[in-house]
Each structure stands twice: as C-alpha cells, then as structure tokens.
Amino acid sequence: xxxxxxxxxxxxxxxxxxxxxxxxxxxxxxxxxxxxxxxxxxxxxxxxxxxxxxxxxxxxxxxxxxxxxxxxxxxxxxxxxxxxxxxxxxxxxxxxxxxxxxxxxxxxxxxxxxxxxxxxxxxxxxxxxxxxxxxxxxxxxxxxxxxxxxxxxxxxxxxxxxxxxxxxxxxxxxxxxxxxxxxxxxxxxxxxxxxxxxxxxxxxxxxxxxxxxxxxxxxxxxxxxxxxxxxxxxxxxxxxxxxxxxxxxxxxxxxxxxxxxxxxxxxxxxxxxxxxxxxxxxxxxxxxxxxxxxxxxxxxxxxxxxxxxxxxxxxxxxxxxxxxxxxxxxxxxxxxxxxxxxxxxxxxxxxxxxxxxxxxxxxxxxxxxxxxxxxxxxxxxxxxxxxxxxxxxxxxxxxxxxxxxxxxxxxxxxxxxxxxxxxxxxxxxxxxxxxxxxxx
Amino acid sequence: xxxxxxxxxxxxxxxxxxxxxxxxxxxxxxxxxxxxxxxxxxxxxxxxxxxxxxxxxxxxxxxxxxxxxxxxxxxxxxxxxxxxxxxxxxxxxxxxxxxxxxxxxxxxxxxxxxxxxxxxxxxxxxxxxxxxxxxxxxxxxxxxxxxxxxxxxxxxxxxxxxxxxxxxxxxxxxxxxxxxxxxxxxxxxxxxxxxxxxxxxxxxxxxxxxxxxxxxxxxxxxxxxxxxxxxxxxxxxxxxxxxxxxxxxxxxxxxxxxxxxxxxxxxxxxxxxxxxxxxxxxxxxxxxxxxxxxxxxxxxxxxxxxxxxxxxxxxxxxxxxxxxxxxxxxxxxxxxxxxxxxxxxxxxxxxxxxxxxxxxxxxxxxxxxxxxxxxxxxxxxxxxxxxxxxxxxxxxxxxxxxxxxxxxxxxxxxxxxxxxxxxxxxxxxxxxxxxxxxxx
Numbered sequence: 001x002x003x004x005x006x007x008x009x010x011x012x013x014x015x016x017x018x019x020x021x022x023x024x025x026x027x028x029x030x031x032x033x034x035x036x037x038x039x040x041x042x043x044x045x046x047x048x049x050x051x052x053x054x055x056x057x058x059x060x061x062x063x064x065x066x067x068x069x070x071x072x073x074x075x076x077x078x079x080x081x082x083x084x085x086x087x088x089x090x091x092x093x094x095x096x097x098x099x100x101x102x103x104x105x106x107x108x109x110x111x112x113x114x115x116x117x118x119x120x121x122x123x124x125x126x127x128x129x130x131x132x133x134x135x136x137x138x139x140x141x142x143x144x145x146x147x148x149x150x151x152x153x154x155x156x157x158x159x160x161x162x163x164x165x166x167x168x169x170x171x172x173x174x175x176x177x178x179x180x181x182x183x184x185x186x187x188x189x190x191x192x193x194x195x196x197x198x199x200x201x202x203x204x205x206x207x208x209x210x211x212x213x214x215x216x217x218x219x220x221x222x223x224x225x226x227x228x229x230x231x232x233x234x235x236x237x238x239x240x241x242x243x244x245x246x247x248x249x250x251x252x253x254x255x256x257x258x259x260x261x262x263x264x265x266x267x268x269x270x271x272x273x274x275x276x277x278x279x280x281x282x283x284x285x286x287x288x289x290x291x292x293x294x295x296x297x298x299x300x301x302x303x304x305x306x307x308x309x310x311x312x313x314x315x316x317x318x319x320x321x322x323x324x325x326x327x328x329x330x331x332x333x334x335x336x337x338x339x340x341x342x343x344x345x346x347x348x349x350x351x352x353x354x355x356x357x358x359x360x361x362x363x364x365x366x367x368x369x370x371x372x373x374x375x376x377x378x379x380x381x382x383x384x385x386x387x388x389x390x391x392x393x394x395x396x397x398x399x400x401x402x403x404x405x406x407x408x409x410x411x412x413x414x415x416x417x418x419x420x421x422x423x424x425x426x427x428x429x430x431x432x433x434x435x436x437x438x439x440x
Numbered sequence: 441x442x443x444x445x446x447x448x449x450x451x452x453x454x455x456x457x458x459x460x461x462x463x464x465x466x467x468x469x470x471x472x473x474x475x476x477x478x479x480x481x482x483x484x485x486x487x488x489x490x491x492x493x494x495x496x497x498x499x500x501x502x503x504x505x506x507x508x509x510x511x512x513x514x515x516x517x518x519x520x521x522x523x524x525x526x527x528x529x530x531x532x533x534x535x536x537x538x539x540x541x542x543x544x545x546x547x548x549x550x551x552x553x554x555x556x557x558x559x560x561x562x563x564x565x566x567x568x569x570x571x572x573x574x575x576x577x578x579x580x581x582x583x584x585x586x587x588x589x590x591x592x593x594x595x596x597x598x599x600x601x602x603x604x605x606x607x608x609x610x611x612x613x614x615x616x617x618x619x620x621x622x623x624x625x626x627x628x629x630x631x632x633x634x635x636x637x638x639x640x641x642x643x644x645x646x647x648x649x650x651x652x653x654x655x656x657x658x659x660x661x662x663x664x665x666x667x668x669x670x671x672x673x674x675x676x677x678x679x680x681x682x683x684x685x686x687x688x689x690x691x692x693x694x695x696x697x698x699x700x701x702x703x704x705x706x707x708x709x710x711x712x713x714x715x716x717x718x719x720x721x722x723x724x725x726x727x728x729x730x731x732x733x734x735x736x737x738x739x740x741x742x743x744x745x746x747x748x749x750x751x752x753x754x755x756x757x758x759x760x761x762x763x764x765x766x767x768x769x770x771x772x773x774x775x776x777x778x779x780x781x782x783x784x785x786x787x788x789x790x791x792x793x794x795x796x797x798x799x800x801x802x803x804x805x806x807x808x809x810x811x812x813x814x815x816x817x818x819x820x821x822x823x824x825x826x827x828x829x830x831x832x833x834x835x836x837x838x839x840x841x842x843x844x845x846x847x848x849x850x851x852x853x854x855x856x857x858x859x860x861x862x863x864x865x866x867x868x869x870x871x872x873x874x875x876x877x878x879x880x
Contacts, residue, residue: 149824154792183785185760185761263813264816265816265818318757321597322846344590375707
C-alpha cells in the first residue's frame with residue numbers, strides 16, 4: 001500500500017517517507033523546543049512550504065517547520081474512516097443521522113484537501129478522514145448541492161437550499177442538517193432559510209471557514225465539529241450559524257440565523273450575534289445554551305412548513321452625505337417593489353430625499369428603514385426627521401439588521417398577497433429578527 | 441433679581457422657589473436614600489415631569505423625583521459666567537483660546553436649554569452656565585455656523601466648515617477648534633475635514649451628544665468638556681472626534697477622524713475607532729495618549745493647507761445577494777465619476793457584476809472596493825473573485841471604512857487633475873485612513 005501523501009510534495013513528502021508516516025497517522029514530533037503529538041494532517045498540493053501540519057488533541061492545527069524537526073515517531077496508524085463508500089449511509093441506529101449539504105466556499109475546499117484549489121466533490125470518507133471526531137457524534141451523510149463562492153449566491157439559490165433541506169427532513173428523516181457555505185454571504189442565507197423554513201422540527205446549522213486548511217490556523221474542522229454536535233445533540237430546532245466564538249479554539253458559537261453578521265474580513269470569530277447572545281456555545285463537546293429573550297422551539301415539536309419563494313425586486317440603499325435622491329426614483333422606475341434604506345443613527349435620511357420617498361410610497365413600493373450603525377434600534381419618533389419619514393410612510397424596522405431586512409423583504413413580497421400584507425410581515429417578529437424594545 | 445427658572449415650570453418651579461434655589465446654584469438635596477450634592481441644572485421647557493436635574497461633581501447629571509425630596513439646602517449661589525457678552529472674547533492671556541463652531545444636532549440643542557426644542561443661538565454665557573468647568577481649561581468663543589441635523593449635511597457643508605476652521609486658525613490664531621455636530625454623520629464630516637485640512641497646526645475636535653439634556657443620562661456636558669481639554673491641552677494636531685469611551689462617565693475617547701464610526705444608534709459610547717486605538721482617552725481632566733502606529737503631528741509644527749473642495753459625484757453601493765448590476769450601469773449613465781463598492785468579506789461582489797464593472801472602468805469611472813464587514817482589511821488576492829475584480833481594475837482600499845472611502849473619493853476627485861491621479865490618492869495613506877498591512 002502506498003503512503004497517503006495528502007497534498008505533501010517535494011521536500012516535505014520525502015521527509016515524511018523517510019519516517020514512514022502518512023496522513024492520518026498519529027505521530028509524536030520531536031523538535032528543539034520539545035515534543036508535539038497529534039495526527040498528521042493533509043495539505044493543499046498548491047502549498048509548497050517546508051512544513052508539516054499536525055492536529056493536536058485540542059483540535060487545533062499547528063504547522064511545524066521541517067528544518068526544526070529532529071525526529072518523528074509513529075504512535076498509531078491511520079484509522080479507516082467509518083464510511084467506506086460515498087453512497088452508503090451508515091445506519092447503526094445509535095447515533096443521530098445528520099445530512100451535510102455542501103454549497104461551496106472555503107470549508108468545502110478545505111475538506112476537499114487533495115487537489116488544492118476548489119473541487120466540488122465531498123465524499124463521506126474524505127470528510128471522516130479530515131475530521132475523524134465527527135464519527136463520535138453522528139453519522140454524517142454529505143451531499144454536494146452546489147459549489148459556489150457565496151458572493152455569487154442569489155435568492156434562487158436560497159430557494160434550492162430550502163427545498164433540499166425540506167426533502168432531507170420530510171423524506172429522509174434526518175435528525176439535523178448542516179449546510180457548509182462560503183462565509184461572505186452566509187448571514188444572508190441564514191436569514192433567508194430562517195424565513196423559508198417555518199416550524200422546523202430539527203436544527204439547521206450553517207457552517208463555514210475563514211482560513212483554508214493548509215494554514216495552521218484553519219478553523220474548518222472545529223467549526224464543522226461544532227455544527228455537527230449542535231445538529232446532533234441540541235434539543236432545539238431552528239436555523240443557526242456555527243463559527244468560532246473567539247480567536248482561540250476552545251469554543252464555537254451557534255448564532256440565531258436572523259441575528260448574525262460577518263463583522264471581520266478575516267478573523268476566525270468574524271461572525272457575531274447582533275444585539276443578543278448567541279443561542280449556544282459549544283465547548284468540550286457540550287452544548288451550553290445561552291440566556292436569550294427568544295423562546296426556542298423544541299426539537300420535534302412541529303411540522304415543517306416550506307415558504308421558499310423570494311422576490312428579488314428589493315433594493316438596499318445605504319444613505320451617505322451627498323446621496324442623490326435620484327437613486328430612489330431609479331428604484332421606482334426600474335420596477336422594484338421595496339426599498340430598504342440603511343439610514344443614519346436612529347433611522348434618518350436627508351430631507352432632500354423626502355419628495356422622492358413620497359413618490360416611491362405613492363407608487364406602491366414598500367420603503368423600510370434600518371440603521372447603518374449596525375447595533376441599536378431604529379427609533380423614528382425622537383427627532384423631526386424620523387417623524388417626517390414616518391408621516392411619509394417609511395416603515396421602521398426596530399433592531400433588524402439591514403442584511404436580514406433585505407432578505408426578509410424579498411421573502412415577505414413573495415409570500416403575501418399585497419404590499420399591505422408584506423408590510424405587516426415586515427413589522428412582525430417571525431424568526432427572532434426583531435427583539436423586544438425594552439432595552440434602548 | 442428673579443430666579444432663573446431654567447426650563448422648570450409648574451410643580452417643579454414652585455418647589456424650587458420654595459427653597460429659594462435657582463439654576464446654577466450649588467445645592468444639597470436630602471432624600472430618604474441620603475444626600476446628593478451638586479449644581480442645579482437647567483431643563484427643557486418642553487419637559488414637564490416632576491423631577492429636578494442635579495449635576496454631580498463627577499460631571500454626571502442625575503434626576504431626582506420631587507416627591508422623594510425631603511429638603512434642599514443651598515450651599516453656594518450661581519457663579520456669574522466668566523463671559524458676560526457674546527461678542528466679547530476674554531483675553532486673560534493665561535488660558536488657551538478655543539473656537540467652538542456650532543453646526544447643529546443634539547449637543548447644540550442641549551446647550552441651548554432655555555427654549556426646549558432646537559434653537560440656533562449659542563452664546564458664551566449660556567455655554568459657561570451649562571458647563572462651568574470649561575472656564576478652568578480655556579476661553580471658549582462660540583459661533584453658530586449652521587443649525588442642521590447632521591443627516592441633512594452635504595459635501596458643501598463640509599467645505600463651509602473647513603473654510604471656517606481655516607479662518608479661525610489663520611486669522612484669529614485660535615489654539616484649538618471644537619465643532620459641535622449632530623452624531624448621525626459626524627464620522628463622515630470628521631473624515632472630510634481630515635482630508636480638507638492638511639497640515640493642521642492645532643487640534644480640530646468634533647463633538648456631539650447622543651442624549652438630550654433633559655435626560656439624566658445626557659452626555660453633552662462631558663463630551664464638550666473632553667473636547668475642550670483635548671483642544672486646549674493636547675500636544676498633537678489633527679482632526680478628532682470626542683465622545684464617551686464607555687457607558688460610564690469617567691472617560692472620553694478622542695478618535696482619529698478617518699478611523700471612527702457610529703456603531704450604535706443610541707448608546708453614549710456609540711462611536712468606536714475601527715482597527716486602531718483611539719488617539720487619546722481623557723480621564724480626570726488629563727489626556728492619556730494611546731499607542732498607535734500613526735505618527736501624530738505635533739501642535740504648531742505645520743502651516744495649514746486648505747483643500748476644501750469635494751466632488752459629490754461618488755456613489756456608495758452596498759452589495760447584497762440579488763444585487764442588480766444595472767445599479768452600476770446607472771452610475772455610469774448618470775454621470776458619476778466614482779463608485780465605492782461595499783463588498784462582502786475580503787472585498788467581493790458577484791461575478792454577475794463583472795461586465796457592468798468593466799463598462800464602468802472603461803467609461804473612466806474610478807471603482808473602489810471596501811468591505812461591509814466593517815472590521816478587517818480588503819484582500820483581493822486570496823480568492824478568484826478578488827483577482828478577477830483586480831484584473832477589471834477595481835481598486836482595493838485596504839482597511840479604509842466605506843464611509844471614509846466615500847468621502848475621500850469625493851475629495852480626491854476634486855483635488856486631482858485626472859482620474860489616474862485620484863486613484864493614486866485613494867491608495868495612499870493621507871490622514872490615517874489606511875493602516876499598515878502587517879496585521880491580518
């Protein structure tokens with residue numbers, strides 16, 4: 001049997017061959033600084049620097065420079081993955097059955113480590129080889145639904161995801177769903193699925209990765225492990241996003257799908273809950289539910305109602321000094337049905353916009369207000385500007401993020417018979433997107 | 441002499457008359473809970489609830505319900521404000537001379553406490569009556585330049601402010617400038633002045649208030665005091681924003697003008713430095729400079745160069761799933777000269793936008809990329825999407841906020857001879873808006 005080179009080549013592959021170790025083996029590496037024990041991890045073939053990646057018992061990957069290695073001892077040979085064939089679903093009857101729907105992004109390219117770059121295929125055996133701990137919590141059946149960087153996803157992709165989830169739940173009776181997803185728009189998709197999948201009986205957990213797996217600091221394996229633990233063991237249902245809770249590797253946060261935002265371009269803890277706690281923190285394999293005003297739905301208590309249509313005729317407009325009201329006129333003239341204004345402060349735009357906004361409302365558009373502050377609540381009764389905008393018919397959206405508001409407007413338009421009904425839906429809390437207004 | 445009713449009326453005015461105390465008097469109030477000592481503060485006439493407002497020695501305002509008051513003892517009569525006439529500038533030669541330019545917003549309406557609502561006038565005596573501590577640090581000469589809620593401010597207002605500041609420095613030789621400003625767009629104005637006022641010899645400090653003064657939790661007085669201390673005593677020059685550093689009243693943060701953002705709709709510490717420390721924290725009357733990579737300009741070391749023109753033909757477009765590339769075409773067709781894309785993650789938009797972006801670049805527009813993540817840095821070499829956008833000619837703006845980028849583009853277009861020159865300006869750090877790329 002030839003050794004699994006797992007993306008290593010050149011000097012690093014020769015080095016590993018010398019010690020007779022292969023990807024997946026448990027090893028102890030001796031350097032001048034001491035000993036490091038863990039599992040030899042695969043690397044992207046496109047990465048060619050002279051180090052090896054070892055996964056520590058903590059789950060953290062560490063890179064070790066070959067030139068600093070004095071010796072490597074193999075302590076255990078690679079375990080066979082629990083699933084040998086992609087099509088076979090293990091049914092041992094003891095572990096929860098989880099469907100992993102892959103849509104693309106860094107996390108999928110990471111698990112697909114052999115070819116480097118992005119490869120669509122994601123087999124069960126590859127999955128378990130990358131994150132062997134998964135087998136301890138669940139039988140995970142992966143399926144590739146699409147392979148897109150998330151910046152390319154559109155509302156029709158949300159529909160496809162919602163329908164796939166519905167089929168996994170209704171037809172295949174999975175105990176939980178994981179959706180691997182690019183991080184760029186994962187919070188938009190999380191909001192979309194929160195509205196499209198009403199009365200969920202199981203957890204649906206979106207998961208991504210901020211760092212590709214050839215970097216020692218990759219978050220892919222731990223995020224996926226956290227998502228799996230939550231999907232398998234949580235006693236609540238709903239749509240969540242599982243990502244690093246901090247910059248260390250000891251905790252994964254599980255955010256409510258409508259209340260999460262990507263707040264950093266590169267940090268592993270880029271995703272944050274806005275205005276509320278995460279639903280749960282996953283630490284040491286255990287789920288710690290967090291205090292929250294939202295009543296969580298119990299697992300198994302409801303029957304899924306699928307409302308998977310979205311109407312893309314929604315324009316998100318961020319206000320700024322010098323903003324030309326012609327942008328509002330353009331929305332009306334171009335056949336949009338709703339405008340989400342990302343206003344300043346408590347929910348304001350310049351009075352120069354008033355006449356265009358009046359025209360938009362008169363033309364039957366739904367015009368809503370959120371705040372570019374991100375945190376806090378739109379309150380349009382405090383200043384003249386806000387009161388004038390209320391008089392014009394602009395709807396204040398409380399503490400809904402503008403991203404969630406944009407997605408919700410697309411959903412509300414497609415799932416109501418009139419603009420008036422859509423407006424009612426917008427101001428009603430459906431999936432945790434509006435919190436109670438007791439706090440300022 | 442009749443007592444100064446300072447906005448009190450009805451029950452509260454009668455109550456104060458009974459004890460012979462007036463606004464500005466030092467008093468000790470006895471309640472069932474103990475004694476509270478401080479200065480009796482004025483209130484809005486529009487406020488009619490049954491309490492009085494006392495400013496504690498800490499500078500914090502507290503409201504006391506009249507029904508809970510057992511007695512009031514006057515410990516000192518109101519001090520005469522140091523400046524009796526609005527037009528007279530006190531020149532005692534010992535204290536720094538500070539110009540306070542009022543532009544409107546909550547803070548101006550607060551200092552103008554007598555009429556309730558918003559009144560434009562701001563006299564020196566009213567100012568000192570509201571915040572008597574100011575006199576200990578500086579001679580402050582107020583002037584009303586405009587009276588606008590900041591959501592109504594446009595680039596031509598920035599020009600007017602820059603020119604007024606220049607005149608205060610060049611002609612009137614002030615030691616520091618304070619600009620009171622509505623908070624909604626204060627960070628946009630701070631960025632604008634950072635570019636318009638090159639080589640400043642003194643500090644220019646923008647200051648606002650999140651809470652109006654008839655609320656016990658008003659931040660107006662302390663923010664203004666912090667701004668005054670910094671404008672009077674700081675050894676550095678530049679444009680800054682002074683606001684509460686936290687939700688308690690013990691510290692004011694002085695943020696770098698290009699690196700600050702309003703991140704909460706209502707909290708007193710809504711303004712945060714993005715990606716760097718604040719320039720300084722002001723605590724107990726002292727300025728604590730904070731470590732920062734930016735080399736601060738020393739006070740008095742330069743001669744002001746005024747570059748106060750802005751070209752408003754800049755469109756800020758926030759990307760979202762379902763974003764229609766026709767919005768980009770519309771910018772080209774409408775005669776815009778630049779587009780700031782607020783992309784996802786490391787600086788991405790959907791590939792559906794590529795052909796419109798090519799057309800825009802070909803038509804001579806400057807197209808720049810920032811991230812809606814807010815924190816972190818645009819890095820367009822990591823993924824295919826970013827590399828494709830770079831090939832199209834989209835300029836990555838590193839860790840510039842999209843608000844600062846929008847303002848800077850307006851300034852760069854008006855202060856360069858060609859789009860190519862403007863592009864060079866955009867990618868060059870001029871006023872701290874781009875930090876070094878050593879951190880991820």
